[in-house]
Amino acid sequence: MPQRITYTNQVGAALDRMLASTDCTSLFVIADTNTSRQVLPRLHSVRLRQATPIVIPAGEESKGINTLADVWQTLSDSGATRRSVVINVGGGMVTDLGGMAAATFKRGIRFVNVPTTLLSAVDAAVGGKTGINFNGLKNEIGAFAPACEVIISTCFFDTLARQELRSGYAEMVKHAMLNGAQAFADVMNYEPDGDEPNHLLQLLEASVAVKQRIVEQDPTEQGLRRALNLGHTVGHALESLSLQHGRPVPHGYAVAWGLVTEAVLSHMLLQFPSTDLHRLATFVRQHYGTPGITCDDYPTLLHLMHHDKKSRQGEVNCTLLCQLGNPVLDNVIAPDDMHTALDITRDYLD
Amino acid sequence: MPQRITYTNQVGAALDRMLASTDCTSLFVIADTNTSRQVLPRLHSVRLRQATPIVIPAGEESKGINTLADVWQTLSDSGATRRSVVINVGGGMVTDLGGMAAATFKRGIRFVNVPTTLLSAVDAAVGGKTGINFNGLKNEIGAFAPACEVIISTCFFDTLARQELRSGYAEMVKHAMLNGAQAFADVMNYEPDGDEPNHLLQLLEASVAVKQRIVEQDPTEQGLRRALNLGHTVGHALESLSLQHGRPVPHGYAVAWGLVTEAVLSHMLLQFPSTDLHRLATFVRQHYGTPGITCDDYPTLLHLMHHDKKSRQGEVNCTLLCQLGNPVLDNVIAPDDMHTALDITRDYLD
Numbered sequence: 001m002p003q004r005i006t007y008t009n010q011v012g013a014a015l016d017r018m019l020a021s022t023d024c025t026s027l028f029v030i031a032d033t034n035t036s037r038q039v040l041p042r043l044h045s046v047r048l049r050q051a052t053p054i055v056i057p058a059g060e061e062s063k064g065i066n067t068l069a070d071v072w073q074t075l076s077d078s079g080a081t082r083r084s085v086v087i088n089v090g091g092g093m094v095t096d097l098g099g100m101a102a103a104t105f106k107r108g109i110r111f112v113n114v115p116t117t118l119l120s121a122v123d124a125a126v127g128g129k130t131g132i133n134f135n136g137l138k139n140e141i142g143a144f145a146p147a148c149e150v151i152i153s154t155c156f157f158d159t160l161a162r163q164e165l166r167s168g169y170a171e172m173v174k175h176a177m178l179n180g181a182q183a184f185a186d187v188m189n190y191e192p193d194g195d196e197p198n199h200l201l202q203l204l205e206a207s208v209a210v211k212q213r214i215v216e217q218d219p220t221e222q223g224l225r226r227a228l229n230l231g232h233t234v235g236h237a238l239e240s241l242s243l244q245h246g247r248p249v250p251h252g253y254a255v256a257w258g259l260v261t262e263a264v265l266s267h268m269l270l271q272f273p274s275t276d277l278h279r280l281a282t283f284v285r286q287h288y289g290t291p292g293i294t295c296d297d298y299p300t301l302l303h304l305m306h307h308d309k310k311s312r313q314g315e316v317n318c319t320l321l322c323q324l325g326n327p328v329l330d331n332v333i334a335p336d337d338m339h340t341a342l343d344i345t346r347d348y349l350d
Numbered sequence: 351m352p353q354r355i356t357y358t359n360q361v362g363a364a365l366d367r368m369l370a371s372t373d374c375t376s377l378f379v380i381a382d383t384n385t386s387r388q389v390l391p392r393l394h395s396v397r398l399r400q401a402t403p404i405v406i407p408a409g410e411e412s413k414g415i416n417t418l419a420d421v422w423q424t425l426s427d428s429g430a431t432r433r434s435v436v437i438n439v440g441g442g443m444v445t446d447l448g449g450m451a452a453a454t455f456k457r458g459i460r461f462v463n464v465p466t467t468l469l470s471a472v473d474a475a476v477g478g479k480t481g482i483n484f485n486g487l488k489n490e491i492g493a494f495a496p497a498c499e500v501i502i503s504t505c506f507f508d509t510l511a512r513q514e515l516r517s518g519y520a521e522m523v524k525h526a527m528l529n530g531a532q533a534f535a536d537v538m539n540y541e542p543d544g545d546e547p548n549h550l551l552q553l554l555e556a557s558v559a560v561k562q563r564i565v566e567q568d569p570t571e572q573g574l575r576r577a578l579n580l581g582h583t584v585g586h587a588l589e590s591l592s593l594q595h596g597r598p599v600p601h602g603y604a605v606a607w608g609l610v611t612e613a614v615l616s617h618m619l620l621q622f623p624s625t626d627l628h629r630l631a632t633f634v635r636q637h638y639g640t641p642g643i644t645c646d647d648y649p650t651l652l653h654l655m656h657h658d659k660k661s662r663q664g665e666v667n668c669t670l671l672c673q674l675g676n677p678v679l680d681n682v683i684a685p686d687d688m689h690t691a692l693d694i695t696r697d698y699l700d
Contacts, residue, residue: 069415076485104454107481107492131457135426142457143493
């Protein structure tokens with residue numbers, strides 16, 4: 001079933017319209033301490049004012065079993081039924097955890113995602129992945145459960161730091177590369193720090209459609225969905241390395257750098273055109289700077305890539321492109337090729 | 351997708367055959383302290399001996415968030431991957447909780463159910479409902495997730511008390527009533543305490559097929575699946591009453607009595623044939639005795655029925671039969687009719 005997505009900057013009105021046509025016994029809204037203060041008062045939804053609020057502490061540390069149990073407890077104590085509806089208002093932490101709580105309460109009640117960050121709009125809120133962190137591992141526990149509706153807007157992005165916007169924009173670059181030449185040109189021509197919410201909303205609609213098309217064909221990640229991993233094998237390793245060095249970088253920055261390395265590999269192994277590679281690398285250097293690694297970091301990076309949860313049995317596995325819009329899954333990368341690709345990435349970005 | 355079910359008393363061999371054709375990186379077996387001692391040593395599966403055992407305390411008290419987190423922790427610490435497989439060996443507590451753990455670990459890994467009680471073989475292990483108790487409520491948290499395979503046998507039922515066998519048999523009576531006249535006759539003619547495991551296995555196969563047929567048409571309980579609620583509106587109320595009185599009765603006993611009351615209602619409201627009602631009532635009196643209620647209990651029973659989680663907004667709602675094999679969903683029962691039906695039930699059973 002295709003996920004219903006509404007693109008609008010009149011979020012409150014869209015929520016009211018949607019809820020008016022929904023058979024629902026009671027309504028809950030999950031927000032974190034930030035979105036509860038900054039976004040909920042701006043929603044202007046008549047129906048949301050009657051909802052029971054469930055406010056959870058902001059921050060990735062909250063995305064665990066204790067907060068999940070707190071949400072279950074409130075739903076249970078408030079007499080939520082199988083026909084109640086949960087509205088998740090927030091970034092990826094809120095939509096992942098709130099989605100997981102709804103997906104497992106009484107074996108699943110409906111939930112609506114209202115992403116308030118670019119990263120959650122373009123990625124977490126769409127596609128049916130919910131989850132919590134457990135045992136120190138991201139999304140170790142979770143469920144595949146699509147929101148019954150996602151309302152995507154750009155009007156709350158003024159609450160985001162510039163760095164957060166750029167971080168989310170990296171996933172839009174990835175989607176454009178999976179989509180094709182025109183989408184790639186559109187995304188390269190936009191200024192990610194620009195403050196034109198309606199132009200960004202248009203780009204976002206095209207971007208989310210890429211993910212949606214892939215997820216519909218492979219909801220539980222058996223095959224094609226791994227295309228969405230483009231940039232992430234190298235990106236996750238750079239993100240983990242930055243954590244180990246005590247200088248954490250935002251997820252999207254690591255993904256942007258990973259996209260460059262994987263485009264280099266695509267060029268080396270699959271003849272991905274060098275003009276597109278140059279354009280990408282120039283854009284990434286301009287907006288995301290450099291990962292600041294040296295060749296001393298390569299062994300650690302390769303070790304991290306071997307242990308990526310999407311790798312199989314110790315091989316380094318990447319999604320690559322033979323050209324824009326043409327992903328090739330499951331490329332096993334030899335260590336020498338990865339070293340070369342990292343060298344070229346540093347040449348581009350340093 | 352139809353759930354694969356194997357009926358055999360050569361359980362170890364069936365497990366080995368199934369696992370030989372399964373692409374699986376590591377194997378876990380979840381059992382409780384009883385089945386770990388009484389059943390695992392009798393399984394004679396070569397592959398199961400290489401599995402990591404996860405033993406949880408026996409008893410319904412274990413079916414909660416703490417045990418669930420313990421199972422997640424062991425899976426995570428032992429490096430379970432998305433291609434690991436969990437084998438649940440036990441009664442409904444083990445298959446419900448083990449299924450829930452597997453369904454949510456890394457957003458879902460495969461699990462196999464090996465039910466060791468009649469009740470779990472005929473009910474809990476098949477049909478994709480998993481769950482834990484939470485906030486004092488049964489299965490308040492859970493997921494719809496079918497086992498990739500269920501291996502049904504009767505050879506471990508010698509570890510069960512006679513009362514447990516009878517309790518499970520009540521669900522077989524229910525399935526036969528939903529199935530038709532021949533199935534009903536077969537089940538009425540069998541002696542539930544009999545020790546002919548292969549004859550019981552045949553009856554069990556016919557019985558589980560009824561549930562499977564209904565579940566395939568309605569996996570997430572939107573409609574038809576409520577047919578399986580036959581006997582349970584009244585049954586749950588009798589079970590809860592027995593708890594309140596401090597004399598808890600086994601689930602299946604309450605269901606058997608509930609089947610009689612709901613057959614009486616079916617006769618009163620839908621012309622269910624009196625001969626079938628008499629036969630059922632005679633069988634239930636012989637094997638399950640009497641609920642031992644008086645008319646002083648009626649207000650409490652009706653209150654409990656109003657608050658049944660499958661009721662809508664305070665109506666008493668029953669699945670009834672117009673004849674054997676012909677269920678009618680969503681009958682709203684007037685209090686006077688329920689009083690009359692309870693009176694007649696007492697006439698039959700006391």
